[in-house]
Amino acid sequence: MARKQFSIVGSVALVSLGLALGGHLHSLRLTKDAAAVPQPVRSGPIASQLASALLQSGNHISDLAGQVLPSVVHIQAVRIESDRKIEETGSGVLVRSQATRGLFVVTNQHVVRGADLERIDLVMPDGSHQNPYRVFRDAESDISVLQVRDDGQQAASWGNSDSLSIGHFVLAVGSPFGLSRSVTMGIVSAKGRRDLSLEAGQSLTNQDFIQTDAAINPGNSGGPLVDMYGSVVGINTAIASSGGGNEGIGFSIPSNLARVIVDQLASTGRVRRAYLGVELDNDFSQNTAQRLGLPVARGARIVRVYNQQNSPAMMAGLRPDDVVISFNGVTITDENHLINLVSLSDIGPAIQMVIVRGKQETTVNVKLLDREAYRTVSDPRGTFNTR
Secondary structure: OOOOOHHHHHHHHHHHHHHHHOOOOOOOOOOOOOOOOOOOOOHHHHHHHHHHHHHHHHHHHHHHHHHHHHHHEEEEEEEEOOEEEEEEEEEEEEEOOOOOEEEEEEEEEEOOOOHEEEHHHHHHHHOOOOOOOOEEEEEOEEEEEEEEEEEEEOOOEEHHHHOOOOOOOOEEEEEEHHHHEEEEEEEEEEEEOOOOOEEOOOOOOOOOOOEEEEOOOOOOOEEEEEOOOOOOEEEEEEOOOOOOOOOEEEEEEEEHHHHHHHHHHHHHHOOOOOEEEEEEOOOOOOHHHOOOOOOOOOOOOEEEEEEOOOOHHHHHOOOOOOOEEEEEEEEOOHHHHHHHHOOOOOOEEEEEEEEEEOOEEEEEEEEEEHHHOOOOOOOOOOOOHHO
């Protein structure tokens, strides 16, 4: 489908232009006697252009909703914990994978956590009900992939989350409070949110969230975040809320991260994560950074190098107090950023890392290994699981 040339940002700009043309703006000093003065309804060419722009904007949003809604699934899952029945409601989106054939529903792992296949009810876009016949779960990214019967249903298209910038318009689609086929609109508020605690006792290895003010409420979990071309650029996952409802801060897993995990789950049933073999400083302070020769506390400081079974870090000659500032050409912001990049990197090929050691930049080559090879290693801290 050809991408529409009409720009929502252009519409907003046109509205702003119309307001500017309608009257000059000055600094106002309000007094207690100031009162609102009724203004006549504008008419004429400018008002007509503004109305046309708004109508086109609304039509474009409507077209986007019509494009993505046939791929959105409502999910109801039941699990048993301590003889108690716990019901979860969420959303999902139909996708196809380049790694294998079939039709899959992508959702959050916490939506279907602990639920047997027959207790996961999928309400398809046409209103029919299905149970998945295979479920692949990855708690470390909070993503689950459910394989369903492929009757040629419409699947959504993945977009490029890296192309999103702060201020870009997005739609959140799903079933908030069980109200299926709901669409809300907002902007990208921030990117690269990593050090989030989404649920008590739950620690996610792969965090790189998109923050949005598009209304996300309970039941939206697992639904798609959609850009202005109708492509899925995120999987809605969590909200920051004091009362449990939308307060303008929601978080979505970016599509470029989700897609890697979905393809691996769909094709092999698990996510193959790479292993470096270090413990990182989760409280890298400004004083420590300056002691090590950095002007600001950016990058990931190594506090321990594991030497079991010749870890990649040990073989590469990494040392405590090395600060990783670049990994495979990507500038590192903090330890969670490095963890995310390492865990989903290719296993085997040599990767270049730039570190600061002794106040000097040094380049080292490291060959990452499969983390599964280290799961039997005795490590009281358990940090080999995520590093």
